[in-house]
Amino acid sequence: MSMKAMVRQVDSVTVVDVSGRITLGEACKELREVIRGELGKGHKNLLLNLGDVTYIDSSGIGELVSAFTAVSNQGGQLKLLHLTKKVHDLLQITKLYTVFDVRDDEAEAISSFKAA
Amino acid sequence: MQPEASVIEVILESNLANVERAEAAARSVAAKMGFDEEREFHVEMAVHEAVINAIHHGNKENASKKVYIRFLVFADRLEIHVRDEGQGFDPATLPDPLASENILSDSGRGIFLVRKFMDEFRVEKSPAGGTDVIMVKHLTTRIQSNQGGTGREHEGNGASG
Numbered sequence: 310m311s312m313k314a315m316v317r318q319v320d321s322v323t324v325v326d327v328s329g330r331i332t333l334g335e336a337c338k339e340l341r342e343v344i345r346g347e348l349g350k351g352h353k354n355l356l357l358n359l360g361d362v363t364y365i366d367s368s369g370i371g372e373l374v375s376a377f378t379a380v381s382n383q384g385g386q387l388k389l390l391h392l393t394k395k396v397h398d399l400l401q402i403t404k405l406y407t408v409f410d411v412r413d414d415e416a417e418a419i420s421s422f423k424a425a
Numbered sequence: 426m427q428p429e430a431s432v433i434e435v436i437l438e439s440n441l442a443n444v445e446r447a448e449a450a451a452r453s454v455a456a457k458m459g460f461d462e463e464r465e466f467h468v469e470m471a472v473h474e475a476v477i478n479a480i481h482h483g484n485k486e487n488a489s490k491k492v493y494i495r496f497l498v499f500a501d502r503l504e505i506h507v508r509d510e511g512q513g514f515d516p517a518t519l520p521d522p523l524a525s526e527n528i529l530s531d532s533g534r535g536i537f538l539v540r541k542f543m544d545e546f547r548v549e550k551s552p553a554g555g556t557d558v559i560m561v562k563h564l565t566t567r568i569q570s571n572q573g574g575t576g577r578e579h580e581g582n583g584a585s586g
Contacts, residue, residue: 332444332477366470367534367538368477368535371531372531374529374530374531375531378529395466403522404528408529
């Protein structure tokens with residue numbers, strides 16, 4: 310299954326619902342384009358919903374880091390929502406779990422941007 | 426004397442679309458050997474990263490070059506060889522992705538994950554040409570002894586995915 314990224318706006322937050330495989334190649338490229346596209350529109354509060362991500366590899370993890378850096382450099386915030394156990398474990402192993410703001414509840418995640 | 430192993434071989438063209446075939450083979454072999462779901466995923470992920478490395482960095486995605494994967498099934502362990510037709514790399518020279526200066530790097534975690542997920546890891550020049558990444562996962566958990574490399578390996582660009 311290839312990757313899909315659907316974008317929706319909730320209040321001031323751009324939620325990107327990602328599903329499928331985030332792996333080296335087209336998937337990483339597409340995710341990068343979606344993130345850069347939203348930043349280009351001035352959308353700097355991004356919430357990546359990874360609940361339907363079935364697989365992520367080292368390149369996919371790198372793409373998340375790249376997105377985080379790009380958003381931060383624009384003065385925005387990128388947060389992660391609904392990590393699967395596999396993604397959670399990979400972020401722990403790579404010591405990135407504490408780099409990202411990880412949320413389990415969408416409404417609470419949306420509110421956290423307002424509070425920031 | 427080494428006990429005899431059952432051998433399963435998969436040969437792939439250097440196309441990233443083929444990586445899922447390698448993963449499926451790894452998953453199937455690991456499941457049949459009795460690895461639990463988590464350790465089966467570790468084997469699958471390690472094969473994914475090693476095959477990506479072979480296709481992307483080793484064979485430079487040249488479709489005329491092949492990736493040769495051999496699963497050697499022993500009673501107590503699974504040994505996996507992923508051979509490419511590239512120039513080799515020295516895993517000892519790869520940057521530590523956990524170092525503070527690398528933590529926000531967008532690459533360089535592939536071989537790190539292979540080492541984390543497998544009990545043994547080494548890189549050798551293959552007598553048949555190219556580079557052989559050799560990984561072992563024991564059926565029972567062991568302390569990792571996988572920091573090695575032979576020092577005669579490949580990949581001048583130092584990239585590992």
